[in-house]
Amino acid sequence: MWEYKKFLEFPADVTRKDPDLAALIVTQFGGPDGELSASLRYLSQMYTMPIPEAKATLNNIGTEELAHFEIIGTLVYKLVSGVPADVIKQTRFAPHYAKWGRANFPEDSSGNPFISAFFASHEDPIASITEDLAAEQKARAVYEYLLDMTDDPAIIDTLAFLRQREIIHFQRFGEILNLLYDFQEKHPDRYPGF
Amino acid sequence: MTGRRRPDRINLPLLKDIMAHNFVNVEAVLFLNTHPDCQEMLKLHNQNAEKYHRLVEEYQRNYGPLYSNYPDAELPWRWINDPWPWEIDYRR
Numbered sequence: 001m002w003e004y005k006k007f008l009e010f011p012a013d014v015t016r017k018d019p020d021l022a023a024l025i026v027t028q029f030g031g032p033d034g035e036l037s038a039s040l041r042y043l044s045q046m047y048t049m050p051i052p053e054a055k056a057t058l059n060n061i062g063t064e065e066l067a068h069f070e071i072i073g074t075l076v077y078k079l080v081s082g083v084p085a086d087v088i089k090q091t092r093f094a095p096h097y098a099k100w101g102r103a104n105f106p107e108d109s110s111g112n113p114f115i116s117a118f119f120a121s122h123e124d125p126i127a128s129i130t131e132d133l134a135a136e137q138k139a140r141a142v143y144e145y146l147l148d149m150t151d152d153p154a155i156i157d158t159l160a161f162l163r164q165r166e167i168i169h170f171q172r173f174g175e176i177l178n179l180l181y182d183f184q185e186k187h188p189d190r191y192p193g194f
Numbered sequence: 195m196t197g198r199r200r201p202d203r204i205n206l207p208l209l210k211d212i213m214a215h216n217f218v219n220v221e222a223v224l225f226l227n228t229h230p231d232c233q234e235m236l237k238l239h240n241q242n243a244e245k246y247h248r249l250v251e252e253y254q255r256n257y258g259p260l261y262s263n264y265p266d267a268e269l270p271w272r273w274i275n276d277p278w279p280w281e282i283d284y285r286r
């Protein structure tokens with residue numbers, strides 16, 4: 001089960017309102033390489049993993065990604081809260097406002113809603129963990145694209161933190177992949193095709 | 195009783211200290227999952243977890259709950275009090 005802690009994993013902040021930037025950053029809330037996608041990917045894959053290290057790693061990283069979902073939600077919320085509609089009207093956030101007002105909604109930077117088809121969850125553990133390695137690199141790349149879009153120092157701190165986490169997750173999944181290959185070698189019966 | 199409740203008084207330095215100690219163990223746990231025999235990381239994990247729980251206890255005693263199931267809760271029920279994590283200005 002999950003239990004909420006009433007604090008963020010990182011002190012996410014913004015120094016000024018910026019609805020234009022909110023409309024871009026939201027892609028890490030509900031886009032293909034976003035934090036919701038990451039979290040649900042790992043928390044779906046964990047059940048059928050053949051080794052304990054993989055179950056634990058998917059569980060813990062999937063949980064951390066949910067905390068990142070909250071961090072991105074915080075940035076988007078802070079960027080638009082209190083901004084008058086006639087200001088929002090002039091920004092890239094206007095299409096979001098027309099649908100949802102200032103509420104957060106999991107969508108990408110073009111307004112496409114979140115779909116679970118963004119990720120895969122295979123019984124074959126090598127297929128899943130290899131997907132996860134790619135997912136972490138894609139998320140890192142998106143954070144770098146977003147870092148190019150702002151000069152707000154508080155947002156840069158927050159996005160740089162999230163980018164760094166993707167690098168650590170990639171490292172841990174790399175270790176899991178090696179453990180899975182070791183496991184396959186020792187248990188060829190469980191992997192007849194190997 | 196209806197309407198707006200008074201927000202909890204927060205202690206930002208202590209809250210940030212708790213967040214930092216929480217993060218250290220997020221990282222330590224991930225590392226231990228793939229290095230389950232690492233003595234050095236285990237030591238860091240245990241020392242940091244002890245400090246984390248001490249700080250959380252201090253915060254909850256004086257400034258309001260960080261967990262909804264915390265000991266010695268009182269009425270009026272404080273879990274619902276503002277500010278929520280996304281409402282706090284951390285830039286101080």
Ligand SMILES: [Fe+2]
Nearest residue numbers: 038165166169
């Ligand atoms: Fe990640």
